[in-house]
Amino acid sequence: MTLQDFDIIVASEKHADYATQICDEMASSAKARGTGIAQRSPEYVANKMLEGKAIIALHKDGTWAGFVYIETWSHGDFVANSGLIVNPEFRKVGLAKAIKNAVFELSRTKYPNAKIFGLTTGLAVMKINSELGYEPVTYSELTQDEDFWKGCRSCVNYDILTSKERKNCMCTAMLWDPVDKQKQIDEKMKKITHKATLLERIENAIKNSVKTITF
Numbered sequence: 417m418t419l420q421d422f423d424i425i426v427a428s429e430k431h432a433d434y435a436t437q438i439c440d441e442m443a444s445s446a447k448a449r450g451t452g453i454a455q456r457s458p459e460y461v462a463n464k465m466l467e468g469k470a471i472i473a474l475h476k477d478g479t480w481a482g483f484v485y486i487e488t489w490s491h492g493d494f495v496a497n498s499g500l501i502v503n504p505e506f507r508k509v510g511l512a513k514a515i516k517n518a519v520f521e522l523s524r525t526k527y528p529n530a531k532i533f534g535l536t537t538g539l540a541v542m543k544i545n546s547e548l549g550y551e552p553v554t555y556s557e558l559t560q561d562e563d564f565w566k567g568c569r570s571c572v573n574y575d576i577l578t579s580k581e582r583k584n585c586m587c588t589a590m591l592w593d594p595v596d597k598q599k600q601i602d603e604k605m606k607k608i609t610h611k612a613t614l615l616e617r618i619e620n621a622i623k624n625s626v627k628t629i630t631f
Protein backbone atom coordinates (compact mmCIF):
# COMPACT_ATOMS: atom_id res chain seq x y z
CA MET A 417 0.00 0.00 0.00
CA THR A 418 1.34 3.45 -0.92
CA LEU A 419 0.06 7.04 -0.91
CA GLN A 420 -0.82 6.57 -4.61
CA ASP A 421 -3.70 4.33 -3.47
CA PHE A 422 -5.48 7.35 -1.93
CA ASP A 423 -7.14 10.60 -2.95
CA ILE A 424 -6.51 13.48 -0.53
CA ILE A 425 -9.01 16.24 -1.24
CA VAL A 426 -10.98 19.13 0.22
CA ALA A 427 -14.14 17.52 1.65
CA SER A 428 -17.58 18.62 0.47
CA GLU A 429 -21.26 17.78 0.99
CA LYS A 430 -20.85 14.53 -0.92
CA HIS A 431 -18.66 13.21 1.91
CA ALA A 432 -21.14 13.97 4.72
CA ASP A 433 -22.14 10.30 4.95
CA TYR A 434 -18.68 9.51 6.33
CA ALA A 435 -19.14 11.87 9.32
CA THR A 436 -20.49 9.28 11.78
CA GLN A 437 -17.77 6.77 10.93
CA ILE A 438 -15.12 9.47 11.38
CA CYS A 439 -16.49 10.55 14.79
CA ASP A 440 -16.72 6.94 15.97
CA GLU A 441 -13.08 6.36 15.03
CA MET A 442 -12.00 9.62 16.74
CA ALA A 443 -13.70 8.47 19.97
CA SER A 444 -12.43 4.87 19.91
CA SER A 445 -8.86 5.91 19.03
CA ALA A 446 -8.83 8.39 21.93
CA LYS A 447 -10.12 5.68 24.26
CA ALA A 448 -7.45 3.23 23.06
CA ARG A 449 -4.71 5.82 23.67
CA GLY A 450 -6.20 6.75 27.05
CA THR A 451 -5.92 10.38 26.11
CA GLY A 452 -8.49 13.09 25.84
CA ILE A 453 -9.95 14.84 22.83
CA ALA A 454 -12.34 17.68 22.19
CA GLN A 455 -15.35 15.54 21.23
CA ARG A 456 -17.17 16.49 18.02
CA SER A 457 -20.59 15.38 16.79
CA PRO A 458 -21.21 13.96 13.29
CA GLU A 459 -23.25 17.15 12.57
CA TYR A 460 -20.26 19.33 13.45
CA VAL A 461 -17.93 17.26 11.23
CA ALA A 462 -20.45 17.21 8.35
CA ASN A 463 -20.79 20.97 8.62
CA LYS A 464 -17.02 21.40 8.26
CA MET A 465 -17.31 19.42 5.01
CA LEU A 466 -20.14 21.64 3.76
CA GLU A 467 -18.08 24.75 4.54
CA GLY A 468 -15.03 23.43 2.64
CA LYS A 469 -13.00 23.52 5.86
CA ALA A 470 -11.89 19.90 5.96
CA ILE A 471 -9.58 17.48 4.18
CA ILE A 472 -10.63 13.89 3.60
CA ALA A 473 -8.54 10.96 2.37
CA LEU A 474 -10.29 8.15 0.54
CA HIS A 475 -8.90 4.85 -0.64
CA LYS A 476 -9.37 4.34 -4.39
CA ASP A 477 -12.05 1.74 -3.50
CA GLY A 478 -14.04 4.46 -1.68
CA THR A 479 -13.15 3.47 1.90
CA TRP A 480 -12.70 6.40 4.26
CA ALA A 481 -8.98 6.69 5.12
CA GLY A 482 -8.35 9.94 6.99
CA PHE A 483 -9.72 13.31 8.02
CA VAL A 484 -8.86 16.69 9.55
CA TYR A 485 -10.71 20.02 9.80
CA ILE A 486 -10.05 23.73 10.24
CA GLU A 487 -11.31 25.83 13.13
CA THR A 488 -10.90 29.57 13.54
CA TRP A 489 -10.60 31.43 16.83
CA SER A 490 -10.19 35.01 18.08
CA HIS A 491 -12.12 36.37 15.07
CA GLY A 492 -9.85 34.56 12.60
CA ASP A 493 -6.52 35.62 14.15
CA PHE A 494 -5.87 31.96 14.98
CA VAL A 495 -6.49 28.77 13.03
CA ALA A 496 -6.30 25.23 14.38
CA ASN A 497 -6.06 22.09 12.26
CA SER A 498 -7.99 19.74 14.50
CA GLY A 499 -9.39 16.24 14.80
CA LEU A 500 -6.69 14.50 12.76
CA ILE A 501 -7.61 10.85 12.38
CA VAL A 502 -6.36 8.06 10.12
CA ASN A 503 -8.33 4.83 9.64
CA PRO A 504 -6.35 2.14 11.59
CA GLU A 505 -6.36 -0.01 8.42
CA PHE A 506 -4.22 2.58 6.66
CA ARG A 507 -1.80 3.86 9.31
CA LYS A 508 1.98 4.22 8.87
CA VAL A 509 1.72 4.80 5.12
CA GLY A 510 2.32 8.54 5.38
CA LEU A 511 -1.34 9.54 5.24
CA ALA A 512 -1.29 11.74 8.36
CA LYS A 513 1.65 13.66 6.93
CA ALA A 514 -0.06 14.10 3.55
CA ILE A 515 -3.37 15.14 5.15
CA LYS A 516 -1.66 17.64 7.47
CA ASN A 517 0.25 19.11 4.51
CA ALA A 518 -3.02 19.50 2.60
CA VAL A 519 -4.88 21.14 5.50
CA PHE A 520 -1.92 23.44 6.14
CA GLU A 521 -2.05 24.63 2.51
CA LEU A 522 -5.84 25.05 2.74
CA SER A 523 -5.47 27.08 5.97
CA ARG A 524 -2.81 29.31 4.42
CA THR A 525 -5.01 29.94 1.38
CA LYS A 526 -8.16 30.67 3.36
CA TYR A 527 -6.54 32.57 6.25
CA PRO A 528 -3.16 33.91 5.03
CA ASN A 529 -2.68 36.21 8.04
CA ALA A 530 -3.70 33.77 10.77
CA LYS A 531 -1.40 32.04 13.24
CA ILE A 532 -1.81 28.28 12.88
CA PHE A 533 -1.61 26.24 16.07
CA GLY A 534 -2.17 22.81 17.51
CA LEU A 535 -2.35 21.11 20.90
CA THR A 536 -1.27 17.48 20.93
CA THR A 537 0.10 14.61 23.02
CA GLY A 538 0.95 12.63 19.87
CA LEU A 539 4.56 12.16 18.80
CA ALA A 540 3.56 11.62 15.16
CA VAL A 541 1.73 14.96 15.07
CA MET A 542 4.58 16.80 16.83
CA LYS A 543 6.95 15.40 14.21
CA ILE A 544 4.72 16.43 11.31
CA ASN A 545 4.12 19.89 12.80
CA SER A 546 7.86 20.44 13.25
CA GLU A 547 8.46 19.52 9.62
CA LEU A 548 5.84 22.09 8.62
CA GLY A 549 7.72 24.73 10.62
CA TYR A 550 5.56 24.87 13.76
CA GLU A 551 7.45 25.74 16.94
CA PRO A 552 6.68 24.70 20.53
CA VAL A 553 5.18 27.56 22.55
CA THR A 554 3.55 28.18 25.94
CA TYR A 555 -0.25 28.18 26.15
CA SER A 556 -0.18 31.96 26.67
CA GLU A 557 0.81 32.35 23.00
CA LEU A 558 -2.28 30.50 21.79
CA THR A 559 -5.75 31.93 21.28
CA GLN A 560 -7.37 33.07 24.50
CA ASP A 561 -10.82 32.59 22.94
CA GLU A 562 -12.97 30.98 25.65
CA ASP A 563 -14.81 28.88 23.07
CA PHE A 564 -11.58 27.15 22.09
CA TRP A 565 -10.75 26.22 25.69
CA LYS A 566 -14.32 24.99 26.24
CA GLY A 567 -13.42 22.20 23.78
CA CYS A 568 -11.01 20.82 26.41
CA ARG A 569 -13.90 20.13 28.82
CA SER A 570 -14.51 16.71 27.27
CA CYS A 571 -10.82 15.77 27.70
CA VAL A 572 -9.84 13.33 30.47
CA ASN A 573 -7.10 15.79 31.49
CA TYR A 574 -9.39 18.80 31.92
CA ASP A 575 -8.85 18.88 35.73
CA ILE A 576 -5.11 19.19 35.16
CA LEU A 577 -5.64 22.10 32.77
CA THR A 578 -7.83 24.00 35.24
CA SER A 579 -5.59 23.24 38.24
CA LYS A 580 -2.69 24.77 36.26
CA GLU A 581 -4.83 27.82 35.48
CA ARG A 582 -4.61 27.01 31.77
CA LYS A 583 -0.85 27.72 31.73
CA ASN A 584 -0.02 24.14 30.72
CA CYS A 585 -1.35 20.58 30.60
CA MET A 586 -0.48 17.19 29.03
CA CYS A 587 -0.60 18.56 25.48
CA THR A 588 2.31 20.28 23.75
CA ALA A 589 1.32 23.58 22.14
CA MET A 590 2.80 24.28 18.70
CA LEU A 591 2.48 27.42 16.63
CA TRP A 592 3.19 28.55 13.06
CA ASP A 593 3.29 32.34 13.00
CA PRO A 594 3.25 33.96 9.51
CA VAL A 595 4.91 37.14 10.84
CA ASP A 596 7.78 35.18 12.43
CA LYS A 597 8.15 33.10 9.28
CA GLN A 598 8.36 36.24 7.11
CA LYS A 599 11.01 37.66 9.48
CA GLN A 600 13.02 34.42 9.18
CA ILE A 601 12.80 34.59 5.37
CA ASP A 602 13.87 38.26 5.41
CA GLU A 603 16.83 37.41 7.67
CA LYS A 604 17.91 34.59 5.33
CA MET A 605 17.59 36.88 2.29
CA LYS A 606 19.68 39.52 4.07
CA LYS A 607 22.43 36.96 4.77
CA ILE A 608 22.36 35.70 1.18
CA THR A 609 22.52 39.27 -0.18
CA HIS A 610 25.36 40.09 2.22
CA LYS A 611 27.31 37.00 1.09
CA ALA A 612 26.64 37.86 -2.58
CA THR A 613 27.92 41.42 -2.05
CA LEU A 614 30.98 40.09 -0.27
CA LEU A 615 31.66 37.64 -3.12
CA GLU A 616 31.20 40.44 -5.65
CA ARG A 617 33.73 42.58 -3.80
CA ILE A 618 36.25 39.72 -3.63
CA GLU A 619 35.69 39.02 -7.34
CA ASN A 620 36.29 42.71 -8.21
CA ALA A 621 39.39 42.84 -6.01
CA ILE A 622 40.80 39.74 -7.79
CA LYS A 623 39.96 41.22 -11.22
CA ASN A 624 41.69 44.49 -10.28
CA SER A 625 44.80 42.72 -9.02
CA VAL A 626 44.94 40.62 -12.21
CA LYS A 627 44.73 43.87 -14.25
CA THR A 628 47.55 45.38 -12.17
CA ILE A 629 49.76 42.32 -12.79
CA THR A 630 48.97 42.32 -16.56
CA PHE A 631 49.84 45.96 -17.12
Ligand SMILES: CC(C)(COP(=O)(O)OP(=O)(O)OC[C@H]1O[C@@H](n2cnc3c(N)ncnc32)[C@H](O)[C@@H]1OP(=O)(O)O)[C@@H](O)C(=O)NCCC(=O)NCCS
Pocket residue numbers: 445446499500501502503506507508509510511512513514535536537538539540541543544
Ligand atom coordinates in the same frame (compact mmCIF):
# COMPACT_ATOMS: atom_id res chain seq x y z
C1 LIG B 1 -1.41 9.70 14.83
C2 LIG B 1 -1.94 9.28 13.46
C3 LIG B 1 -2.78 10.40 12.89
C4 LIG B 1 -0.72 8.98 12.56
O1 LIG B 1 -1.22 8.64 11.27
P1 LIG B 1 -0.30 7.86 10.19
O2 LIG B 1 -0.94 8.02 8.87
O3 LIG B 1 -0.04 6.50 10.67
O4 LIG B 1 1.04 8.72 10.26
P2 LIG B 1 2.15 8.84 9.10
O5 LIG B 1 2.28 7.48 8.44
O6 LIG B 1 1.87 9.98 8.22
O7 LIG B 1 3.45 9.10 9.95
C5 LIG B 1 3.99 10.39 10.16
C6 LIG B 1 5.22 10.28 11.03
O8 LIG B 1 4.85 9.93 12.36
C7 LIG B 1 5.41 8.69 12.76
N1 LIG B 1 4.39 7.96 13.50
C8 LIG B 1 3.23 7.48 13.04
N2 LIG B 1 2.53 6.94 14.04
C9 LIG B 1 3.29 7.07 15.16
C10 LIG B 1 3.11 6.71 16.53
N3 LIG B 1 2.01 6.09 16.94
N4 LIG B 1 4.09 7.03 17.41
C11 LIG B 1 5.20 7.67 17.01
N5 LIG B 1 5.42 8.06 15.71
C12 LIG B 1 4.48 7.75 14.81
C13 LIG B 1 5.79 7.99 11.46
O9 LIG B 1 6.85 7.08 11.63
C14 LIG B 1 6.17 9.17 10.58
O10 LIG B 1 7.47 9.61 10.92
P3 LIG B 1 8.61 9.75 9.77
O11 LIG B 1 8.14 10.85 8.85
O12 LIG B 1 9.84 10.10 10.53
O13 LIG B 1 8.65 8.43 9.08
C15 LIG B 1 -2.79 7.98 13.57
O14 LIG B 1 -2.06 6.99 14.26
C16 LIG B 1 -4.12 8.19 14.27
O15 LIG B 1 -5.13 8.51 13.63
N6 LIG B 1 -4.14 8.04 15.61
C17 LIG B 1 -5.34 8.26 16.41
C18 LIG B 1 -5.75 9.70 16.46
C19 LIG B 1 -4.65 10.64 16.88
O16 LIG B 1 -3.80 10.32 17.68
N7 LIG B 1 -4.72 11.85 16.30
C20 LIG B 1 -3.82 12.90 16.62
C21 LIG B 1 -4.48 13.80 17.61
S1 LIG B 1 -3.48 15.20 17.91
